[in-house]
Amino acid sequence: MERTLSIEAEIFEFTPSFDLVEMKKSNGDTFELRKMVEEDIRPALKDVVWAWQGERSNNNSSICV
Secondary structure, eight states, rough: OOOOEEEEEEEEEEETTTTEEEEEEEOOOOOHHHHHIIIHHHTTTTTTTTOOOOOOOSSSOOOOO
């Protein structure tokens, strides 16, 4: 059974070559959001994302995306 999921996205442009995208669930099931992020969003953005919020990058500094 599929459930309805609503997300909000806010895009911040820091420089012409650096944007930060903040996404959050505004309505729906948290499990569905996590599934969508893992199966759809992360794979689609693998070439442009430096690091995901909550994960450490290779140089131990964190960049939120």
